[in-house]
Amino acid sequence: MTESTRSEAAAAVPVLTLNNGVDIPQLGFGVFQIPPEETRVVVGDALAAGYRHIDTAAAYRNEAGVGAAIAGSGIPREEIFVTTKLRNGEQDSPRAAFEASRQALGVDWIDLYLIHWPVPSQGLYTQAWKELESLYAQGLIRAIGVSNFLPEHLDELLANSTVVPAVNQIESHPTFHQPALAQKSRSHGIAVEAYSPLGQGRDLDSGVVTELAAKHGATPAQIVLAWHLGVGNIVIPKSVTPERIRENLAAAAITLSPEELAAVSALESGQRIGTDPAVAAFTQM
Structure with a gap:
């Protein structure tokens, strides 16, 4: 793929403006469950294809590979938007956890830093958030957010x-797709990101x-991504x-x-695949 083709692919991805004015590519690349030893090559392929938003987490243990690819x-x-996340077992020490992630990624700043899970049984997420606010105020993070927060967790945090x-x-x-939670988030100006x-x-x-894939001459995955x-x-x-x-990135060209x-x-059925955030209590360590 030529540099001009990569630039065109990146430019085709819509950009959303977050509630603090920071722009985020709406279609990014996730690295959950990609083995650490494979991450550099896979993320390199994604960047070469035109992705400019990479999502990782300390719990994935592949931040170093993401950083090496970048x-x-x-x-x-400044053209690559990087997200990583605070591990559950480090909610009592978010500053040290952030610095470890920043060092692993080999970057001067992180674009988006998330509390990975609320873990309500710990009772630490509001305390952790105050440390994220401090890091944000220092300019080390361009935007801060949360992951897996249900309405009651959002209310407590806000x-x-x-x-x-x-x-x-x-x-x-x-x-x-949790329509009530999505609406609740958006009502407070909080963007919804889908994993x-x-x-x-x-x-x-x-x-x-x-049927929509056949109609649009697309793959089913492209239709679902276009829906998002x-x-x-x-x-x-x-x-x-x-x-x-490359196919996933091309979903940006499809309009439903x-x-x-x-x-x-x-198609909403109310059937969750992952763990319920109301009871999730693993440390990720």
Whole structure:
């Protein structure tokens, strides 16, 4: 892929402006469950394809590979949006955890830093948030946010904070897109970011999705990603296959009509794939 082609692919991805004025590419690349030893090559492939938003986490243990790919890409650092996350077991020491992530990534700043899970049984997330606010005020983080926060967690955080989270990253895919939580987040100016955006592949066989894929000359995955973009989600699909990495990025060129978006949204079943944030209590250490 030539440099001009990479630039065109990156330019085709829509950009959302977060509640603090920071721009984020709406379609990014996730690295959950990519083995550390493979991460540099896979993220390098994603950057070469045109992705300019990479989502990792300390708990994934592959931040160093992400950083190595960024350093070796030849792309200016300011053109790549980097997200990482605070581990559950480090909510009592977020500043040290942040510095460890920053060092692993080999960057001077992190674009978006999230509390990975609320872990309500610990009772630490509001305390951790105050430290994130301090790091944000120092300019070490361009935006701060949360992940897996349910309405009650958002209410508690908002009642005890100065900075409104920029993002709430949640499990979201056609059969489980948590419309009430998404609406709650957006009502406070908090952008919704979707992980497991394809339902770990389970949502791709739906008749609605396959019919739209045939109609648009697209893959089912591209239709689901186009749906996410159409309803306003930030979305971070993952793949380790170069062809699939490029196909996912090409979803940015697909526009679904309001009726088509509604048809996909109607697949909501209330069936979660991942852990319920109300009871999640693992340390990730």
